[in-house]
Amino acid sequence: MTRFVTKLAAGAATLALAALPGAATAQQQAVDEETGPVAYANAAALKVGEKGGSVISETQRSPLSPGTSRLAQSRTTVPGTDDERAAAGPYYEIGLGKHHVAATLKDTNVPTAVARADYALRDLARKNDPTVLEFQGAKSEVTCPAPGSLTGTTSAEKLWVRHGGKLVSVKLPSGNEPLTLRDLPLGPPRDVPDAAAGERVTSDVTISRISSYDDLLRQEQWRSGDVTVAAGWQVEIVTHVPKAVKPTKVTDAPESPEAKSDDTAAPETSGTTETSETTGAGEESGTASTGRTDPATEQTKHTEHTEDTGDVEDVVTRIVLGGVSCSLPQDFVAAAGGDGRSGPAVPVKIPAGDGPGQAATPWGAGLLGAGVLFGGAAVLVARRRRPGPGAE
Amino acid sequence: MRRRYVAGGLGTLAVAAVLAGVLVLTSGTDEPASHAAPAPPTAPTAAATPAATEPSRASSAPPTAAAQPPGTVRLPEGGTARLVRRELTADGTLPIPDGLDEATWWGAKLGAEHGAALLSGHVNWADRTGPFDELWRSREGRRVTVVDIAGGRWVYRITDVLTLHKDELAGHAERLFGQDGPHRLVLVTCGGDYVGGTDGYEDNRIVTAELVARP
Numbered sequence: 001m002t003r004f005v006t007k008l009a010a011g012a013a014t015l016a017l018a019a020l021p022g023a024a025t026a027q028q029q030a031v032d033e034e035t036g037p038v039a040y041a042n043a044a045a046l047k048v049g050e051k052g053g054s055v056i057s058e059t060q061r062s063p064l065s066p067g068t069s070r071l072a073q074s075r076t077t078v079p080g081t082d083d084e085r086a087a088a089g090p091y092y093e094i095g096l097g098k099h100h101v102a103a104t105l106k107d108t109n110v111p112t113a114v115a116r117a118d119y120a121l122r123d124l125a126r127k128n129d130p131t132v133l134e135f136q137g138a139k140s141e142v143t144c145p146a147p148g149s150l151t152g153t154t155s156a157e158k159l160w161v162r163h164g165g166k167l168v169s170v171k172l173p174s175g176n177e178p179l180t181l182r183d184l185p186l187g188p189p190r191d192v193p194d195a196a197a198g199e200r201v202t203s204d205v206t207i208s209r210i211s212s213y214d215d216l217l218r219q220e221q222w223r224s225g226d227v228t229v230a231a232g233w234q235v236e237i238v239t240h241v242p243k244a245v246k247p248t249k250v251t252d253a254p255e256s257p258e259a260k261s262d263d264t265a266a267p268e269t270s271g272t273t274e275t276s277e278t279t280g281a282g283e284e285s286g287t288a289s290t291g292r293t294d295p296a297t298e299q300t301k302h303t304e305h306t307e308d309t310g311d312v313e314d315v316v317t318r319i320v321l322g323g324v325s326c327s328l329p330q331d332f333v334a335a336a337g338g339d340g341r342s343g344p345a346v347p348v349k350i351p352a353g354d355g356p357g358q359a360a361t362p363w364g365a366g367l368l369g370a371g372v373l374f375g376g377a378a379v380l381v382a383r384r385r386r387p388g389p390g391a392e
Numbered sequence: 393m394r395r396r397y398v399a400g401g402l403g404t405l406a407v408a409a410v411l412a413g414v415l416v417l418t419s420g421t422d423e424p425a426s427h428a429a430p431a432p433p434t435a436p437t438a439a440a441t442p443a444a445t446e447p448s449r450a451s452s453a454p455p456t457a458a459a460q461p462p463g464t465v466r467l468p469e470g471g472t473a474r475l476v477r478r479e480l481t482a483d484g485t486l487p488i489p490d491g492l493d494e495a496t497w498w499g500a501k502l503g504a505e506h507g508a509a510l511l512s513g514h515v516n517w518a519d520r521t522g523p524f525d526e527l528w529r530s531r532e533g534r535r536v537t538v539v540d541i542a543g544g545r546w547v548y549r550i551t552d553v554l555t556l557h558k559d560e561l562a563g564h565a566e567r568l569f570g571q572d573g574p575h576r577l578v579l580v581t582c583g584g585d586y587v588g589g590t591d592g593y594e595d596n597r598i599v600t601a602e603l604v605a606r607p
Contacts, residue, residue: 110566148560149567334566344484346569347498348562350512350580351488351592371410378402 030064031109032329037144038062038225039103039111039326042232043071044078044094044119045217047318048189053087055079056217062103062111062326071101089189093130094319095120101322108334108345114141115322121235123186132186133205133235134160134167140210140231140322147328152231154209154322161205162186178208188239188315195313199242206236216323225327232323236316243311463541465495465511467579468534468550471523473513475538484562486512486580492522500575502538502546503606507571512580515593524581527553527597536577536601544607548577552600555584561596568598577601 031037039062047054057078060069078094079085097118104112116139122130137157144150160167161181173179186203195201210216210232213224334345466472473495478487480498489496492514500507513524530553538546556564568578577600584595 145566148563346565347486348484350486371406374406381399
């Protein structure tokens, strides 16, 4: 099978940016659209190569008044339309399952965003068992209550990887350490020209937590602020596509007997985390290679190197699952909750321990003044009692 | 003769008034004594064993571990204060306690599912050192106990010690005192340089503790 990858301008990707007004709290002033507190939430985004096509699902932007913008449940996959498939290629599909993807401006004007879903990465070229990678109970969340206390978390209940015909559970990456899974039975997102027919195609997949706003796949309208925090899962796929060395050899080459059996090999991992379950290996019921060929066009970023089987082209695909961010201006102070009060919701000034002398000062000064008055009166009285000259 | 007695009486009153005035003023200076205005510690905060307690300087701290009265907080060195529930002013100021033996209580209830229970006490008052002065010597791992009005004993373990300039408090307030996060006990007092005005001391000492035992 051969696949080709079409270079598409990033601008051709889906750029819908939802900012639906939420249920605004009455009488509360809207925040500044350009500089105010803001949060974004995106279900899934996919980019093929450095200059290849990309698809970014509808990003939810927090409303300008308190409320929530939430992704509709009708969005079930990314890509989800013919246009999106044209941009990202026909083979990769990210299933979202039942999801909750929302960006909120709280009553306190604190922006938050959350993306919760069961992400399934499918290679549709694998007809019988397309799911290669699955995050069960994935959740990414950011909260921006104050410029000095932004928080972002990325978690998942389980990570499943196709191994030997079955999905097996592997240990999630620890902290900011990436987890690399090697030789997964995953082909490229598009057909690659000059690919050797019948050769086994595998991918190395690196999974990590997003820690930087720049790691997100974003539309242009998705902005940061004076302070910003981001979260989400990043999946980088490097697909190794064997290239046909010579047309005659490709034509004459018999189908490799290892092409299917290699799929039963356990996925290698690198980094600090290793697989926690390696049982369940079995025969692969499908294959990534179908012998399909398509006209070659421009290719995505590729790195060629020589292996025993001939030249290999690497196709790099980057996926962000549950990309979220929130941002604040540097002088942001959370407002009170929606109870009509205008002051802060938490103490912003605690004067306990102030000098106590203020209360004593008036008493002390008063007593001193009284002493002076009494003293003066005593002097006056004493002087008046003295007899004048010749009085006696 | 009668005027002599009157003059003598007035003189006595004058002396008494002057002495009283001097005593009142000197016992309650606007600028607290240096020992009552602790500076931020220069040594890095390190976990201390519960046994490594220092002698208490708090005037209200009992010398021995007497039974803790209901409705009070007791700090690691024994400083004890009665809890008085108060709410914020319109500008977000936490009202100060009425005296050394009180601590303002704001926010979450004891053992709440979420949010900070904030207790604020004087570092000093009327030139006397307050029980919360010991927050300047607090270390991670030490225990703070609160006995509720029903006599239930709640034990918290100090997890974080922080000194903030009062100008910076607003920027950290939601994280420190917010009612959304996990439940914790937050103890606050003042210290650092005395700058007068509405700020008094220029710093806040903030000690956060997690719940480790409930009634």
